[in-house]
Structures are given as C-alpha cells and as structure tokens.
Amino acid sequence: RGLDARARERSLDLIAQLDALPLGDSRLLTDLEGRRYRAQRGQFYDRGFARHFLMVEELTAELEDSERATYAKLVRVLAHEVNNTVAATRSVLDSLLFYRSQLNESDAADFATAIEAVKRRNLSLGEFIDRFTRVVKMPAPELRPVRMKEMVDDILWLNREQCASRGITLRWRCCDEVPPVALDAQLMEGALLNIVKNAIEAVAARQAAGVAGGHVEVSLERDGDGLVLAVFDSADLLGEVPPRQLFTPFFSTKQGGQGIGLMFVREVLMRHGFAYSLASTGHGETRFAVRFSITTRDL
Structure with a gap:
C-alpha cells in the first residue's frame, strides 16, 4: 500500500534476495535501483525454540x-x-x-x-x-530558487532541431505546477543537459540498429513532500547492465565512451543531496528520475 509499481517491484526483488540468504551468512545486496544493503541472517533461542532474524543496513551513501x-x-x-x-x-x-x-x-x-x-x-x-x-574539483552548490519548468524548457529548446532532423520526438509528457527548488542552476542545468543528451544518443543508436522513430519525454510531478523530474527514452538499451555499474567512474555503455557524463551527473546530484535512479521501466523505456526535496522556504 502506498507504493507505485516500480517501488513494489524493487521491494519484492529485495525481499526475494533476503529470503534466499542462508542462515549465518552475511552479504552485500543491491536492489533494482542500485541501493546497496548489508544483510545478515541469524538465529537465537527463546525457551528452547530457534528464532530467526534478519539484520539489514543500507550502505548506499557510505559506499x-x-x-x-x-x-x-x-x-x-x-x-x-x-x-x-x-x-x-x-x-x-x-x-x-x-x-x-x-x-x-x-x-x-x-x-x-x-x-x-x-x-x-x-x-x-x-x-x-x-x-x-x-x-x-566541482565547487559546492550555490543554492538559489529555480523554476524547474523554465530550465527544462530551455534544454528542450536547445535540442529541438537535432531531434526533429533525426525523427525523434522530444516533448513534455506531463508537467505539474510546482514551486521553485533551491539548487545551483549552473550545475543542475549541466547535469540535466547530460541526461537528455544521453537519452537522445540512445534513441539515435537504436535508430542506427534499424528501429525508426523514437522519443525522449520529460515529466515533472509532485510526489508527497517532493518533486520528481524524470526523463524517459524509447531506446531501452540498459539490458543486463547492473544499476550501480552505470555510475561507476570510467564506465560507459557507449562504444568508445569515457564515462564522464554520468560521473558528472552523479556528482552534481550527490552534492545537492538529491536521490536519483536510472533503470528500465519494463515497458520498453529507460527512465532517469531525480527526486527534489521541497522545504517550507520553497513553498
């Protein structure tokens, strides 16, 4: 209850991993969005009966x-x-x-x-x-109120012509009325440009493989006490790449890629303290989502 389909899938996958953990064993587990946990299964005896227990500690930020x-x-x-x-x-x-x-x-x-x-x-x-x-050597973010719709509109405008020439649809999927978000506009714009650029290049690579058309769409939605900005692309090229590997320095899914783009994106988001995920939706799309916090000052 209260979980969307993606969150339920992630939770069920983690539960299955915990269920398969042998008694007395301790392992590092990774969920579908790349969060990492240290899990241990043990037991103790209570009045002659064995009681099993699981200890789970999230290590994502520490690692x-x-x-x-x-x-x-x-x-x-x-x-x-x-x-x-x-x-x-x-x-x-x-x-x-x-x-x-x-x-x-x-x-x-x-x-x-x-x-x-x-x-x-x-x-x-x-x-x-x-x-x-x-x-x-990225500087610390200088936080100022920023209207996310205006920033994304500029990015869509910058990429409009190249997408049109390639037959790629670039547009908003949905856009809620949301308050400004406190962030460093220059750093965040650079990160979002990288995310959209990667999505466009993924669709273009799919076209080169013989799949015509394709789309890159952006959504901005309220989500509880925060906002979620998501970039969807129809290339769905992640395949079997483990989620954590996507943000590993020097790793790239592109032939000849250097891994700098996603490394920069991760650094920007981590320095802001914004949660993020990159994964296949399971419905023929890849989704890069960023969750922005809203404080009372933003309202």
Missing part, C-alpha cells in the same frame, strides 16, 4: 562517499602525471619544429605534418584528463 574519495584521489594522481607529461612533450615537439628548415622540402612537409598530429593528440590527452579533474 558512494568511499568510492568518490577513491576515484577523486585516482584522478588527482593521473592528472598530475599526465599534465606533467603533456607539458614536457609539448615543449619538445615545439623545439623539434625548428629542425624543419634543415630538411629537404619533401621531407620537411611530412615531418611538420607528423609533429602537428602528435601535438593534437597530446592536446586531446590533456583535455581528456581535464574533464575528469573538473568533476573532482
């Missing part, structure tokens, strides 16, 4: 904080090493170009072309690590 600290340290170490190498290599490559005049004309052209190609690759390597560094 996410630990993972974030780990990849932040990794990115800082990588950035230090890569930036030092990139700077030194750039200097050497610039110096090498001075030797061009000492070569004959035909060799000089090939020499300069090769050096410029390596310089471009060197620059790309520096930009690659910089994108990860910007996520790790």
